[in-house]
Amino acid sequence: MPARARTRLTAEVTDFSHHSGAFADRPIEMLAELRERGPVTWSTAHDGFWVVTDHRDVIDGLADYGRFSSGFGPAIPANPFGTRHIPVGIDPPAHTTYRRVLNGWFGKAEVNRREPEIRALVEEIVKGLRERGSWDFVTDLAEVSPGAVTLGILGWDASRRVELLDVMARGLRNAAATDPGTVARNEAGDRWIREQILAEAAERRAHPREDLMTVLATDPIIDGAPMSDEEVSDTVVFLLLAGFHTTSGALTALLVHLARDPQLRARLDADRRLVPEAIEEIVRIHAPVTALARRVTEDTELGGVAMTRGDWALFVNLAANHDPAAFPDPQTVDLDRNRAKSVAFGWGVHRCMGLHLARLILRVEVEAVLDLLPDFEIDLGRTVRSRHLGIGWFYDAVPARLPVSPSVATPGSRA
């Protein structure tokens, strides 16, 4: 790759905030405008941070954990959950140790081995939707499966899914809240989840089983010793969080897209082999994780600007995936395009550890919806995109139903 002239060491300054309503209203357009002003701009919001929007600099930065550290968490302002997350908030070499323990449980072979149980879970949920006739794809399908599967890998009782996901969903929804009542409820929810994790860990120490929870609670992982309670808790909280809204955001973006694009829906219906390509392309365009924060560890330069040790930088992978220099006509769904350099799942050492699992869950979900709800209709006028992006882009509501059969329909029943 030819060396880029790196002469412009002063940056364009904006007040861009990824937490603003203006950004939630038109994220792709705002990011394009920022990229126009410069591949790396300085925002005065949130005490100041660099905003990296072109594909090449996003990849260069995320690949370079030495200069751009994850050690302060992946968000600006710093971690909304107030705690360290493992492995996403740890730099190598410790990151490598934690990741080695987890990798096998989320690797392709292990995930494929679980396909029958994941398919059975998803089909049971989707058959339930068919019986109901109307439902919301966010709460009734998309947010249910990833958490349930992760609980299965951890070896937790699947019936705990609802109470755990309920508390976590509330915490995520209110992550940016500042009123004392909500903050206190969030903290209580966080404490409660950690208590559940430590109780599970204690139970595995007394009665080891063949599950990830036993490995995390008992295996000699760090210098020949098991993880501390805090490390176990920091790991499990993140595992539960990581796949939850992300996979949900990807599924709902795809289903809404299919409702708007009958031609693509017909193609997928006719040839299920296209489903993985469609998933990958929608995840590129709608990147459910929109941006990743890093701290600059040394005075350095990126995208032609001079950065100072201690600065925050926001690598906007949603912007990188819409950079026309990397993906021509970036907003168009093109199943045949080369998207090997999509950064929807991140880049570098922290690249999503759950991506095989996410891809499998999404494929099984889409197949189940196409097979078991072939005539599903989404009420496009009532879908709700979240009014707050931050570092994630999701739907809050995607109401859907089966068409009412003309023989049983009453006048006005489909209004």
Ligand code: HEM
């Ligand atoms: C479509 C769904 C998903 C998307 C778009 C997504 C996206 C991402 C991204 C962008 C990162 C990089 C974070 C960083 O560099 O700071 C990441 C990391 C991670 N993801 Fe996912 N993710 C998805 C699903 C999942 C699932 C189902 C799991 C399973 C538990 C998971 C587990 C993780 C873990 C553990 C990491 C941290 C990896 C590390 O730090 O080495 N993700 N994900």
